Amino acid sequence: MKYKSVFDIIGPVMIGPSSSHTAGAARIGRVARSLFGREPKWANISLYGSFAKTYRGHGTDVALIGGLLDFETDDQRIIEAIDIANAKGIKVTFIEEDAITDHPNTARVMIGDDMGELELVGISIGGGKIEITELNGFELKLSGHHPAILVVHNDRFGAIADVANVLAKNKINIGHMEVSRKDVGKMALMTIEVDQNIDQELLDELEKLPNILKVTKIVD
Known part of the structure; x- marks a missing residue:
């Protein structure tokens, strides 16, 4: 999806119409990229709750991929992130899940290449803040806002x-x-x-x- 304009919102400096659905999503993607340590060759992203229902309209899809491409939340390239990923040969799949999760803004990000894979569960808790609740099967609580x-x-x-x-x-x-x-x-x-x-x-x-x-x- 593409936006025709850049929206101003209350919350963190960012591209997109929703701090929870866009800034938070971008940060989830960027934490996954940071932990993976390199640009992935493929990404399978499962979306739950509100993310699954509104991800196209609120830019959650482009934000997650922008994060995986290591874009900051205010990087205007986020708007074209899926097109950029496609041009790089990165295969991107979004899956709308029906399962009920503890938080409505939940994404399970699975990325990989020929050298390895990573699986991460992140939630957007509002105002661009996130928590990472699972990494490769381990439960954890990581804000992504501190080293x-x-x-x-x-x-x-x-x-x-x-x-x-x-x-x-x-x-x-x-x-x-x-x-x-x-x-x-x-x-x-x-x-x-x-x-x-x-x-x-x-x-x-x-x-x-x-x-x-x-x-x-x-x-x-």
Whole structure:
């Protein structure tokens, strides 16, 4: 879909008519892109509740794809995001779901390429704010509005303390932290929101710790 004009709205600086349906959607897409670490070759996006009913009229579709293309919420290219994705050879599929979710503005974003895949569930809670509630099967609560570190690790004694000690040594303040695991003693996910951006050297240091499998960051 294409818009013929740029709308002014109350809320964050953005392209589109709705902060919940457009700015929030763009941020969900951009978090997925940040976690994936590169431009995907395909995207299957399931929409629930209000998103499913109004995504064309409110620009949720172009906003999600704009986010996957790493566009900011006020980037005018969002208007043409689906056309841009098509020109790049990115295969995009939208699925309107009937299932009832905890929040009406919910999207399940599945992206991938020949090197891997990522699955993320995000909700737009209003005013352009979002929460990421699931990542590759792990439950979490991530706002997407602060720098964050995601640490995949073996569920072993001392793993959390080791990560916290490295952050303290580097004078990184933790704003929010939680741990999700699928089963006791198996793989787990640490979600750590911090007060400042993280450089690659710190990520490399974290990844060298015992029982740490993968470290990813989301920049503010």
